[in-house]
Amino acid sequence: MSDPTFPDSAEPIYSARVDALLGLDDFHVRSVETTSIGVRIHVETDTTMTGCTNCGVVATLHHRRRHAVGDVPGPRGPVELVWHKRIWRCWESLCPVSTWSEGSEFIRPRAKLSVRAGDWAADRLQYDDVHVQALARRLGVDWHTCWAAAKPVLATRTTSSDRLDGVTALGVDEHVWRHVGPQTPRVLTGMVDISRDDEGGVNARLLDVLPGRSGPVYRDWLKAQTPGFRAGIKHTTLDAFRGYKNAIDDQLSHTITILDAFHVVKLGIEAVDDTRRRVQQATTGHRGRKDEPLYKIRRLLTMGAEHLKQKTATKIDAKLKAGDPDWEVTIAWDCYQSLRRMYQAPTPVEGRARFEALVDKFSSCPIPEVKRLLTTLQKWRIEILAYFATGGASNGTVEAVNNLIEKTRRVAHGFRNFENYRLRILAVASGAKKNLPTRHHA
Structure with a gap:
């Protein structure tokens, strides 16, 4: 027939x-x-x-x-x-x-789809920042058919045996993947390769994400890696979370640990903001309102003094005089600027000297929020000074990867399945985009 x-x-x-x-x-x-x-x-x-x-x-x-x-x-x-x-x-x-x-x-x-169509869908998800439903419409199939064809391709790409090779610097940070929905772990721990290449660039690769934000989560992941992988790590970066530090001490005690400069400066911003709120409440009896002087400059107080124009600096000075009768916010803001200037030191020796001067200055400061900041700085003294010994290693690359992850989540309008989410963000933040060809070859 x-x-x-x-x-x-x-x-x-x-x-x-x-x-x-x-x-x-x-x-x-x-x-x-x-x-x-x-x-x-x-x-x-x-x-x-x-x-x-x-x-x-x-x-x-x-x-x-x-x-x-x-x-x-x-x-x-x-x-x-x-x-x-x-x-x-x-x-x-x-x-x-x-x-x-x-x-x-x-x-x-x-x-229901050819192998080539599955590879095409996986490429679009990995490189072009699209969501599955958009690809399904272009293929003329439904969401499940499109994802069933792309998923094994992405899984193969993100589980290659050499994916963890060459990692010499490791960054860690938390990531919120669910803001609403069931009471499942909404915060993830993400491990990022922040190694520098021969030209001084940073690899910026997401290595893995795990549910939860705790020391044991990070420690168990490190423990599951090969001894060669752990031995190859030279330095690690983190925010001011003691759980991650305990995991590093347990599994990567040979590394140099750096407290991320962004998070240290952020602690300074929080000290200024907490001082402003306390003074606001004490002088007015309520929270800040839009016409009040301290509330008007709340954003300007987070800026570095080196970035302020004369007009802006004059405005800050006038509002502080009007709303800060005991100069508490002014003193806290000056301490915050000193903290910023520490990271602007031209040499490691100067950076360490500025840190010691900063500790002396904060020790004599009467502001309770600054005293609290001093306690944190003293607890993380070694990790803060390690910034200058490593040429400025930071979690900036980790935050860049986190931005890629957030974009993927927004484009997809959220995720319900963690395994699918993990696969998608591992593919997007794998660092493969920079290696894509852009010219036709015979």
């Missing part, structure tokens, strides 16, 4: 140009038709003779079966490939094999 579309008695006529546009080895285009949403292409292989898979006897063509799959979309919309598969029959009566169909690595049995 033959397919009326492809009469077996007729000699097939193939077009090399059309086959080149299709771009599939061993497949030939027999006909093309337009549909309501795109294009349908009828294809067949050039296999005209084969032997029985069991006895080797030359088989005879039994009939054809149509297998329709979605392929990479074209300029006219979704593309459907209809493969007219040959069904072969063994004519040897003693052979236990009756019939079988031809196969292809490009179109797998019972697949």
Whole structure:
């Protein structure tokens, strides 16, 4: 029984140009038709003779079966490939094999999308910041079909054995992946490769994310890695969270640990803001309101003095005089500026000297918020000074990776499944974008 579309008695006529546009080895285009949403292409292989898979006897063509799959979309919309598969029959009566169909690595049995379409969808998710539903519409399938084809491709790319090779610096930070919904762990611990290459650039690769924010989460991940991986780490960065520091001390005690400069400066901003709120409450009896002097400059107080224009500096000075009768906010702001200037030191020796001067200055400061900041600085003294010994290593790269993750979450309008979320962000933040070719080569 033959397919009326492809009469077996007729000699097939193939077009090399059309086959080149299709771009599939061993497949030939027999006909093309337009549909309501795109294009349908009828294809067949050039296999005209084969032997029985069991006895080797030359088989005879039994009939054809149509297998329709979605392929990479074209300029006219979704593309459907209809493969007219040959069904072969063994004519040897003693052979236990009756019939079988031809196969292809490009179109797998019972697949709804071609292998090429799965690779295309995975590339778009990894490199082009799109969501699955948008790709499903372009492929002419539903969300589940699109994700089922892309998921194994992304999983293969993110679980390669050499993915953790060459890591010499490791950053860690928390990440909130769910702001609403079930009471599951909403905060994740993310590990990022912040190693520098031969040219001084940073790799910026997300290595893994795990549910929860605690020392044991980070420690167990480090413990699960190979001894060679742990031995290759030279320095680590973190925020002022003692749990992560305990994990580093337990598994990476040989490394230099750096407290991230951004988070240290942020502690200074919090000290100024807490002082402003306390003074605001004491002088007015309520929280800040838009017409009150201290509330008007709450954002300006977070800026570095070196970035202020004369007009802005004059405004800050006037508002502080009007709303800060005991100069508490003014003193706290001056301490914050001293903290910023410490990280602007031109040499490591000068940086350490500025830190010691900072500790002396804070020790004599009467502001309770500054005293609290001093306690934190003294507890993290070694990790803060390590910043100057490592040429300014920080968690800035980790925050950049976190921005990529946030963009993925926003584009997808949130995630409900952690495993899918983990796979998506590992693919997006793998550092592969910078290696994409941008020119045509023969």
